Amino acid sequence: MLCMGRAFPARLVLDIQQLLERHQPVEPLVCCDVCLALHFAVSLEEATAAALKVASEPGFQRRPGTCELCKRTLELTSAAPKRRIARGQ
16 A cells, blocks of 8 residues: 555554554553554554554544653654533533
8 A cells, every 4th residue: 555655554554543542542542653663563664654544534643742652752643532522512
């Protein structure tokens, strides 16, 4: 699969989505591309391309911040926080 000229295993997008969603009930996991690459044993280019694809899907986002795993501040991918609806609305 190609994303912005970079190739990555098609299954990697689903794997990243599942990893990020698994933490959603408590709080979204916020993860950098390097940590995703290490977790899934893929190249940094593959992880970045797949993370960009994940972030383009509804319910996911990419933003600057601090990675929960390595504590570096850079561009991160996460599940978008779910909106809470106040009672009575």
